[in-house]
Amino acid sequence: MVLLRGLRWQRGISSKVNNTLARYFCIGSIGGPHLFQFILLRFVSKNTYPAGISRPESLYIEPYKIEMNIVLIFVSTVDGKVTKWGDPHVQRWSSQKDHDYFQKTWNDSEIIIMGSTTFDVEPLPLSKDRILVIMTGDPSKYKNKEVLGQLEFTNETPKKLISRLKEGGFERVLVVGGPHISTSFLKDRLIDELWLTIEPRIFGSGGNFVTEEKLDINLYLKNYAKVNEEGTLILKYTVIK
Numbered sequence: 279m280v281l282l283r284g285l286r287w288q289r290g291i292s293s294k295v296n297n298t299l300a301r302y303f304c305i306g307s308i309g310g311p312h313l314f315q316f317i318l319l320r321f322v323s324k325n326t327y328p329a330g331i332s333r334p335e336s337l338y339i340e341p342y343k344i345e346m347n348i349v350l351i352f353v354s355t356v357d358g359k360v361t362k363w364g365d366p367h368v369q370r371w372s373s374q375k376d377h378d379y380f381q382k383t384w385n386d387s388e389i390i391i392m393g394s395t396t397f398d399v400e401p402l403p404l405s406k407d408r409i410l411v412i413m414t415g416d417p418s419k420y421k422n423k424e425v426l427g428q429l430e431f432t433n434e435t436p437k438k439l440i441s442r443l444k445e446g447g448f449e450r451v452l453v454v455g456g457p458h459i460s461t462s463f464l465k466d467r468l469i470d471e472l473w474l475t476i477e478p479r480i481f482g483s484g485g486n487f488v489t490e491e492k493l494d495i496n497l498y499l500k501n502y503a504k505v506n507e508e509g510t511l512i513l514k515y516t517v518i519k
């Protein structure tokens with residue numbers, strides 16, 4: 279009964295607390311009361327009641343499921359360039375509004391994934407509030423840079439990495455590039471949303487946010503905003519799956 283009441287309460291509380299609880303359940307769901315909870319969630323659900331027979335409200339528990347949202351974020355010029363003539367320092371040409379928005383998005387994310395080439399550009403601030411996961415074919419190269427719970431290096435495939443993170447009960451994963459990493463994630467259909475800033479500039483030469491690869495991905499524009507006088511646009515797309 280205590281467990282049941284606990285679960286009903288769980289539906290009404292903030293997502294941060296929810297997340298912590300979910301992680302706890304995820305980690306501790308090996309046996310004991312958690313096994314009981316799992317059986318309960320599986321079998322005492324709305325769908326197990328035959329048509330015409332009403333379900334006793336006191337027994338019903340909404341199955342608690344974490345939907346992990348995987349967001350790919352980039353800033354680009356109008357002609358699709360994500361670097362200026364190959365210079366890796368993006369903030370030299372992107373607007374102040376984009377810096378602020380990117381900073382906030384970064385701070386709000388629990389997990390941030392990037393490729394080793396982007397990581398190597400400049401040192402990044404670490405925090406106990408988030409884990410930076412750097413993808414590299416050779417994690418041993420970065421052994422001395424690892425910080426437990428804050429900075430990790432992995433040679434997992436994107437699919438393996440994402441299924442590991444799902445086990446952890448994280449709500450939002452931010453994939454910040456570069457183009458090789460974004461292409462790998464898009465190819466494997468792992469991205470749920472694309473958040474793209476378009477700066478009103480044209481560079482002519484420089485890379486796109488995907489590398490040369492045959493992709494066929496449809497998007498749905500769910501949100502857009504003009505954020506300054508010059509016309510910097512922040513677009514949010516959902517990936518149609």
Ligand SMILES: NC(=O)c1ccc[n+]([C@@H]2O[C@H](COP(=O)([O-])OP(=O)(O)OC[C@H]3O[C@@H](n4cnc5c(N)ncnc54)[C@H](OP(=O)(O)O)[C@@H]3O)[C@@H](O)[C@H]2O)c1
Nearest residue numbers: 352353360366393394395396413414415455456457458459
């Ligand atoms: N405008 C923007 O918003 C934005 C955002 C991010 C980056 N950038 C720019 O993009 C440039 C870097 O992009 P990039 O495409 O060259 O490099 P990247 O995507 O940052 O990193 C690619 C590297 O990641 C490692 N890797 C590990 N697993 C991988 C996998 N499954 N798929 C692909 N790579 C994997 C490999 O390095 P190992 O050799 O270690 O194995 C690979 O060379 C920089 O100039 C940066 O400034 C722009």
